Amino acid sequence: MGDIIRLTAAELAEKLRSGDVSSAEATQAHLDRIAQVDGDVHAFLHVSDHAVETARDIDARRLAGEDLPELAGVPLAVKDVLVTTDMPSTSASKILEGYMSPYDATVVARARAAGLVPLGKTNMDEFAMGSSTEHSAYGPTHNPWDLDRIPGGSGGGSAAAVAAFEAPLALGSDTGGSIRQPAHVTGTVGVKPTYGGVSRYGAIALASSLDQVGPVTRTVLDAGLLHDVIGGHDPHDATSLTTEWPSFAAAAREGASGEVLRGLRVGVVKELPDDGFQPGVARSFRDALATLEAAGAEIVEISAPNFEYAVAAYYLILPAEASSNLAKFDSVRFGLRSEVAGGTVEDVMSVTRDAGFGPEVKRRIILGTYALSAGYYDAYYGSAQKVRTLIQQDFARAFAGVDVIATPSAPTTAFRLGEKIDDPLSMYLNDLTTIPANLAGVPGISIPSGLAHDDGLPVGIQFLAPAHEDARLYRVGAALEALLVDAWGGPLLDRAPALEGGAR
Numbered sequence: 001m002g003d004i005i006r007l008t009a010a011e012l013a014e015k016l017r018s019g020d021v022s023s024a025e026a027t028q029a030h031l032d033r034i035a036q037v038d039g040d041v042h043a044f045l046h047v048s049d050h051a052v053e054t055a056r057d058i059d060a061r062r063l064a065g066e067d068l069p070e071l072a073g074v075p076l077a078v079k080d081v082l083v084t085t086d087m088p089s090t091s092a093s094k095i096l097e098g099y100m101s102p103y104d105a106t107v108v109a110r111a112r113a114a115g116l117v118p119l120g121k122t123n124m125d126e127f128a129m130g131s132s133t134e135h136s137a138y139g140p141t142h143n144p145w146d147l148d149r150i151p152g153g154s155g156g157g158s159a160a161a162v163a164a165f166e167a168p169l170a171l172g173s174d175t176g177g178s179i180r181q182p183a184h185v186t187g188t189v190g191v192k193p194t195y196g197g198v199s200r201y202g203a204i205a206l207a208s209s210l211d212q213v214g215p216v217t218r219t220v221l222d223a224g225l226l227h228d229v230i231g232g233h234d235p236h237d238a239t240s241l242t243t244e245w246p247s248f249a250a251a252a253r254e255g256a257s258g259e260v261l262r263g264l265r266v267g268v269v270k271e272l273p274d275d276g277f278q279p280g281v282a283r284s285f286r287d288a289l290a291t292l293e294a295a296g297a298e299i300v301e302i303s304a305p306n307f308e309y310a311v312a313a314y315y316l317i318l319p320a321e322a323s324s325n326l327a328k329f330d331s332v333r334f335g336l337r338s339e340v341a342g343g344t345v346e347d348v349m350s351v352t353r354d355a356g357f358g359p360e361v362k363r364r365i366i367l368g369t370y371a372l373s374a375g376y377y378d379a380y381y382g383s384a385q386k387v388r389t390l391i392q393q394d395f396a397r398a399f400a401g402v403d404v405i406a407t408p409s410a411p412t413t414a415f416r417l418g419e420k421i422d423d424p425l426s427m428y429l430n431d432l433t434t435i436p437a438n439l440a441g442v443p444g445i446s447i448p449s450g451l452a453h454d455d456g457l458p459v460g461i462q463f464l465a466p467a468h469e470d471a472r473l474y475r476v477g478a479a480l481e482a483l484l485v486d487a488w489g490g491p492l493l494d495r496a497p498a499l500e501g502g503a504r
Helices: 009-018 023-041 051-063 106-113 156-163 180-186 220-230 248-255 279-294 305-328 345-356 359-372 378-399 424-431 435-440 470-488
Strands: 044-047 075-079 117-122 169-173 189-192 213-217 265-269 298-302 404-408 444-451 458-464
Touching: 009 023, 009 220, 023 044, 023 051, 023 075, 023 117, 044 156, 051 117, 075 106, 075 156, 106 117, 106 169, 106 220, 117 156, 156 169, 156 180, 156 213, 169 220, 180 189, 180 444, 180 458, 189 220, 189 470, 213 220, 220 248, 220 444, 220 470, 248 470, 265 279, 279 298, 279 404, 279 444, 279 458, 279 470, 305 359, 305 378, 305 424, 305 435, 359 378, 378 404, 378 435, 404 470, 444 470, 458 470
Parallel strands: 075 117, 075 169, 265 298, 265 404
Antiparallel strands: 044 117, 169 213, 189 213, 189 444, 404 458, 444 458
């Protein structure tokens, strides 16, 4: 089991094609790993009963000589925000406990069509509201680097599954950093594609103008391979772009040579000074910039004066859209229904939503409903949308002079479970550097940049590129990744101590 689960998706795919490993063996190895460690990690809410059967079918098709896609037979974890026909889709909420969808999300359907083997559904903050996965109605996920710490959020389950070698690939969703921030604190790679570049059809909506589905992996190449599978136009999604996308895996392979860094102009936002970040995060970021500069990149200071308002604008826009999207959970059409003797529909709805929604969801629904109410719309929601436009303009000006923008992926390393659960504002500030990309719709990638000198926990560096230029991120990310892995003498995750030799 140990050798198989530590293979990257690209390495495993090669062994599957050569016949050195079967998909059934690879799938069973990952299921065994889940059984071994997930009692402590709690990355999964549901493990598939059909995974090995699916894998055997892939093996039979390969044996029969069928020309299969590159990732056929590779196991995949799926964030529980994405609906599936063969496993419950709860968005980690009691209000959807046991819900079975009549259709697959487009990204899940595309993954199945490419021969990927779904292992199960991963834990998350309820309806993707949170930065720690502590707001799951089914209990928190634990960081494989230190089981007393958070794995990020909202997609902490997907990141922890990949970091704990429970899955080589995972699907996540990113509304304000929910792929990139978990990647930062778990030593994994996370990508938020250009808005509209990956279908949102079948992703249980939080904030429709911000949500984006993307890959969670251990390497940049693996992210590109998965992105190639799930990306592209989807007529079921009205916001889906008709752009013809290049191969992101090819871009990652090109970037691994390192030549793409020569002459690259990397923007660093002067309004994000080092003193706003944990010292270990700031030092790792500066060291990564020095590595880029030594490889021929030019570091350019840029100004993005409206970034400082991004968190405030986001936490008006998101709750407003969430309050509208979550209105469908009304006890009538689907999901939980609490009975009230002699009560009206309104009584049943009130009791059901009180029982089915957690405190963070209630907080954001109330805030969003208030922001959209008569007399306050222009003052709050309307003003936030104006700030969003200013942030988009900041990006446009910056990208006129630089190729990519670099920031730390989050202000701190993984904090302890329970440390910020009762301090919503402190929790919200964890998305300080990731939120602007969602407000502007531009793509972002977080890759591991090392371990913080002050606590020994993983740190990530984030790159942002103009809309539609996702391939640029794969080239730059893979180039830096190759330099750092070479300097470390191997992948960063090889140093993760918490699950060495099995569960704690």
